[in-house]
Amino acid sequence: MNEFDIIARYFAPLSGKGAFGLTDDAAVIPPRPGFDLVVTTDAIMEGVDFFAFDPPGTVAKKALAVNLSDLAAKGAGPKYYLLNLFLPPSVAAPWLEAFAGGLAEAQGRYGITLLGGDTSATDGPLAVSITAFGFVPQGRMIRRSGAKAGDAVFVTGEIGMSGGGLAIFRREKHALSEADRNALTARYRVPEPPVDFGTLLCGRASASVDVSDGLIADLGHLAKASGVRIELDGERLPVPDCLKAWWGKDAILRAATAGDDYQIAFTADPGTQADIMAGAASAGVRATRIGTVMTGEGVRLLVDGAEVSVPRPGYRHF
Amino acid sequence: MNEFDIIARYFAPLSGKGAFGLTDDAAVIPPRPGFDLVVTTDAIMEGVDFFAFDPPGTVAKKALAVNLSDLAAKGAGPKYYLLNLFLPPSVAAPWLEAFAGGLAEAQGRYGITLLGGDTSATDGPLAVSITAFGFVPQGRMIRRSGAKAGDAVFVTGEIGMSGGGLAIFRREKHALSEADRNALTARYRVPEPPVDFGTLLCGRASASVDVSDGLIADLGHLAKASGVRIELDGERLPVPDCLKAWWGKDAILRAATAGDDYQIAFTADPGTQADIMAGAASAGVRATRIGTVMTGEGVRLLVDGAEVSVPRPGYRHF
Numbered sequence: 288m289n290e291f292d293i294i295a296r297y298f299a300p301l302s303g304k305g306a307f308g309l310t311d312d313a314a315v316i317p318p319r320p321g322f323d324l325v326v327t328t329d330a331i332m333e334g335v336d337f338f339a340f341d342p343p344g345t346v347a348k349k350a351l352a353v354n355l356s357d358l359a360a361k362g363a364g365p366k367y368y369l370l371n372l373f374l375p376p377s378v379a380a381p382w383l384e385a386f387a388g389g390l391a392e393a394q395g396r397y398g399i400t401l402l403g404g405d406t407s408a409t410d411g412p413l414a415v416s417i418t419a420f421g422f423v424p425q426g427r428m429i430r431r432s433g434a435k436a437g438d439a440v441f442v443t444g445e446i447g448m449s450g451g452g453l454a455i456f457r458r459e460k461h462a463l464s465e466a467d468r469n470a471l472t473a474r475y476r477v478p479e480p481p482v483d484f485g486t487l488l489c490g491r492a493s494a495s496v497d498v499s500d501g502l503i504a505d506l507g508h509l510a511k512a513s514g515v516r517i518e519l520d521g522e523r524l525p526v527p528d529c530l531k532a533w534w535g536k537d538a539i540l541r542a543a544t545a546g547d548d549y550q551i552a553f554t555a556d557p558g559t560q561a562d563i564m565a566g567a568a569s570a571g572v573r574a575t576r577i578g579t580v581m582t583g584e585g586v587r588l589l590v591d592g593a594e595v596s597v598p599r600p601g602y603r604h605f
Numbered sequence: 606m607n608e609f610d611i612i613a614r615y616f617a618p619l620s621g622k623g624a625f626g627l628t629d630d631a632a633v634i635p636p637r638p639g640f641d642l643v644v645t646t647d648a649i650m651e652g653v654d655f656f657a658f659d660p661p662g663t664v665a666k667k668a669l670a671v672n673l674s675d676l677a678a679k680g681a682g683p684k685y686y687l688l689n690l691f692l693p694p695s696v697a698a699p700w701l702e703a704f705a706g707g708l709a710e711a712q713g714r715y716g717i718t719l720l721g722g723d724t725s726a727t728d729g730p731l732a733v734s735i736t737a738f739g740f741v742p743q744g745r746m747i748r749r750s751g752a753k754a755g756d757a758v759f760v761t762g763e764i765g766m767s768g769g770g771l772a773i774f775r776r777e778k779h780a781l782s783e784a785d786r787n788a789l790t791a792r793y794r795v796p797e798p799p800v801d802f803g804t805l806l807c808g809r810a811s812a813s814v815d816v817s818d819g820l821i822a823d824l825g826h827l828a829k830a831s832g833v834r835i836e837l838d839g840e841r842l843p844v845p846d847c848l849k850a851w852w853g854k855d856a857i858l859r860a861a862t863a864g865d866d867y868q869i870a871f872t873a874d875p876g877t878q879a880d881i882m883a884g885a886a887s888a889g890v891r892a893t894r895i896g897t898v899m900t901g902e903g904v905r906l907l908v909d910g911a912e913v914s915v916p917r918p919g920y921r922h923f
Contacts, residue, residue: 310830311749312675312815313645318636318743327631328687328736330725357630369646371689371734407648411729416689418646418736425636431629497630512628 297387303400314403322422325363329353330416343382344389345476351393352478354419356549359485360497362429363421370404371416434494434513434554440578443481443550445525448474450545467529478549487566495553501546501601516583521590525575546602615705621718632721640740643681647671648734663794665707670796672737674867677803678815680747681739688722689734752812752831752872758896761799761868763843766792768863785847796867805884813871819864822919825904834901839908843893864920
């Protein structure tokens with residue numbers, strides 16, 4: 288199969304409005320009056336972000352999810368994506384078919400379509416780079432920089448699950464039930480960003496960031512951009528019970544620095560808490576208040592009222 | 606240097622409006638009333654599209670040029686770009702500094718700014734993926750599909766130069782002057798797409814494509830999308846004299862199938878030819894009438910009135 292056959296067979300069926308069936312040099316995004324276009328891009332790579340033995344469909348879903356997570360954290364509703372593939376010679380038709388199947392499933396779930404892309408042969412590792420596009424009411428993108436002293440700090444979903452999944456794949460010893468083991472590895476393979484909840488945060492959250500490198504590292508970016516300090520109440524962090532049983536006294540710190548969660552950490556006026564919880568419930572998303580914004584700088588993790596030392600706040604690519 | 610240091614030191618200074626200094630999760634493109642956003646993405650890879658010994662600045666310029674070429678062919682004026690980098694461990698500060706310098710030069714020349722991106726470490730070859738954004742009056746993007754029988758076929762600039770440059774790097778024997786040799790290798794390293802001319806084609810060209818795989822291959826895409834046949838007058842092709850002297854009777858076919866030209870091939874009503882030539886002159890671009898659109902399908906290359914067999918119309922990635 289050459290490049291044109293691959294595009295026509297596997298990817299053209301995923302294309303939507305503005306993509307011209309992937310048969311032109313470029314795609315078109317018409318202006319949406321009153322809305323800004325929000326753009327983000329993130330790549331995942333075999334051996335770093337997924338394993339060579341992962342099912343191609345989960346690789347596709349993860350590549351999309353890590354980008355939709357950024358859009359959600361900014362309050363944007365997703366709409367389009369571009370796909371840049373770097374394919375080693377070992378990749379053949381069955382892999383591509385399953386990969387495209389994963390994209391199709393995610394497209395249906397999130398209401399997005401393929402706008403275009405590029406396919407390159409490589410003698411390096413397989414890599415999938417996605418650029419995702421969403422819309423937000425004009426001037427309303429939620430920045431990292433709006434947190435104020437006195438705001439409450441929240442996080443969606445649970446944290447540490449993906450880190451637990453990775454630890455299982457790395458053969459760390461555990462006594463997890465099969466159900467817990469499957470839940471953790473499934474989350475590592477396919478993150479579940481709170482896409483519908485993101486748009487509800489517009490006008491409610493004062494600042495927001497997606498949790499990708501690690502909760503403490505990403506809240507550190509938010510604190511720096513906002514010029515504030517954040518205190519996290521360790522006991523309140525939504526760490527799954529199975530991780531607490533497995534990792535014991537290290538569970539909170541490990542979960543808060545593991546990364547790959549693809550949840551949203553955000554700040555808001557404490558007076559809006561009831562409203563936010565109602566919005567989360569309506570979107571089927573768990574939201575937990577985990578801390579407070581203060582004057583100062585950095586992120587402090589408190590457990591039983593004492594500060595916990597954080598030697599490594601999150602994942603670093605290099 | 607970690608990922609954040611690299612971004613802050615080399616890439617944040619290249620960022621413009623909507624990029625928030627590359628310190629947020631996403632970037633913003635405000636709507637431009639009356640204009641469509643045109644999006645294209647293309648990657649270049651060491652060992653395929655450039656050599657490991659190429660200066661980092663020319664790698665940066667080539668990565669941008671291959672994308673700006675697509676925008677120009679669609680009639681769009683460039684505005685923003687995203688940068689996805691895959692860096693092997695051998696890449697250190699001096700490489701990044703020179704690479705960013707090349708981007709800065711191209712930004713100044715084309716009036717574009719960096720909107721965001723992503724940096725990954727790889728144990729594979731160095732790869733640079735760019736996504737470029739431009740604006741075109743709403744509904745006016747020039748498609749591949751508008752050519753009609755009777756239209757004239759044009760191409761900008763010269764073709765085969767980049768192919769000649771590649772042949773020199775591959776140590777094909779030649780007796781070129783130093784000036785010709787340098788011109789050819791420089792063009793292989795840094796394509797010169799007719800960016801300013803692209804916007805003049807809106808409303809003038811009936812169909813358009815960028816010449817990246819090879820003139821005959823890319824006009825083949827245009828002919829297929831338009832449902833027409835194209836006849837090229839081989840003697841009219843703008844092949845540099847030095848290539849004619851070097852490649853002899855093969856020069857026309859080689860130049861028309863070599864690829865990497867990053868010129869624009871387009872069709873237009875022959876009545877607009879004077880207007881198009883005036884527009885090209887005002888943009889400092891050479892435009893040459895090279896053929897005619899007919900009913901039928903495919904591309905025929907005629908030399909001295911006889912059809913030339915084209916075993917391989919252009920480059921294929923795999």
